[in-house]
Amino acid sequence: MRFLLFLFFSFHLIASENGSGFTAAVSSKIAEFQGDFEILAKTEKWDEILALGVIALDDAKKLGEIQEEAKICARLTSTCFYQGEYTKALEYVRRCHELSEELDPCLFLRALYLESAIYRAFAAKYDEKEGEELYLKAVEVGEKAANLYLDKKVDNVNLKGKIYFNLGAAHSDNPRGCLNKAKHCYTVALECFNHSRENEDAVRTCIRLGKVFLLQHEYNLAQEVIDEIRPLVSTKRVSMHLDYLEAQLRLALKDYAFVRQLAQEGFSKAEALGAKEDRLRFMNLLETIQLSDNCLP
Numbered sequence: 001m002r003f004l005l006f007l008f009f010s011f012h013l014i015a016s017e018n019g020s021g022f023t024a025a026v027s028s029k030i031a032e033f034q035g036d037f038e039i040l041a042k043t044e045k046w047d048e049i050l051a052l053g054v055i056a057l058d059d060a061k062k063l064g065e066i067q068e069e070a071k072i073c074a075r076l077t078s079t080c081f082y083q084g085e086y087t088k089a090l091e092y093v094r095r096c097h098e099l100s101e102e103l104d105p106c107l108f109l110r111a112l113y114l115e116s117a118i119y120r121a122f123a124a125k126y127d128e129k130e131g132e133e134l135y136l137k138a139v140e141v142g143e144k145a146a147n148l149y150l151d152k153k154v155d156n157v158n159l160k161g162k163i164y165f166n167l168g169a170a171h172s173d174n175p176r177g178c179l180n181k182a183k184h185c186y187t188v189a190l191e192c193f194n195h196s197r198e199n200e201d202a203v204r205t206c207i208r209l210g211k212v213f214l215l216q217h218e219y220n221l222a223q224e225v226i227d228e229i230r231p232l233v234s235t236k237r238v239s240m241h242l243d244y245l246e247a248q249l250r251l252a253l254k255d256y257a258f259v260r261q262l263a264q265e266g267f268s269k270a271e272a273l274g275a276k277e278d279r280l281r282f283m284n285l286l287e288t289i290q291l292s293d294n295c296l297p
């Protein structure tokens with residue numbers, strides 16, 4: 001009992017000195033997560049981000065730090081999206097959406113473009129009818145973000161680029177989508193990223209443009225994009241996405257040996273990154289090559 005009384009008395013003194021109990025310790029968890037996020041994201045340490053983020057989110061809720069909770073939810077959305085955990089990503093982005101709508105225009109717009117990205121990711125997993133509905137939902141949410149950006153007179157060119165990048169993806173990922181609208185959105189996004197000197201985002205947008213050229217059977221333009229940006233790629237994830245684009249192009253040109261090489265390299269990168277959706281795409285590509293080999297005379 002004496003030991004318990006000592007602990008209680010000591011805690012009371014510490015709480016009095018800090019002003020409010022656990023505030024200092026809890027705030028440090030939020031600061032740690034926000035401070036470490038960019039470094040961990042660049043090195044693709046998604047599991048570590050998730051572990052830190054869940055703790056920080058819990059602390060933000062306990063403290064009633066609404067803006068911090070919204071920011072953490074946005075970052076956990078991106079983390080879960082990269083891991084292919086779309087259901088969890090949707091849960092986080094809806095909370096971010098709810099918290100930020102009247103709080104922070106930029107954060108609210110970020111929630112919208114992330115929500116659009118999740119709908120199109122889900123759409124690819126459903127049959128044609130359900131998938132089409134989700135693609136249209138992705139476009140609807142993406143257009144809402146683009147319109148609100150103008151209505152609220154937001155001045156953040158990088159944010160504008162991300163909005164148009166995801167709106168373009170909502171058009172181009174849909175088998176029935178408008179490729180010319182996608183091309184327009186990607187062009188706007190590329191102008192924004194070049195202006196804000198966001199090189200990796202610019203490269204990712206070029207890969208997306210290359211895919212539009214491929215779908216429109218403009219193979220020479222697609223190859224030009226690949227050749228131009230290959231030396232600029234600086235991360236394993238973007239390199240993996242470029243491998244997939246080039247593999248699809250080579251498949252269209254029936255260069256099966258090169259497709260197999262690219263697919264195997266891309267599969268290895270996806271495994272290393274823990275990118276299960278990309279891993280599945282490369283696996284399907286390898287299976288397609290195997291079927292093509294079996295059909296050869």
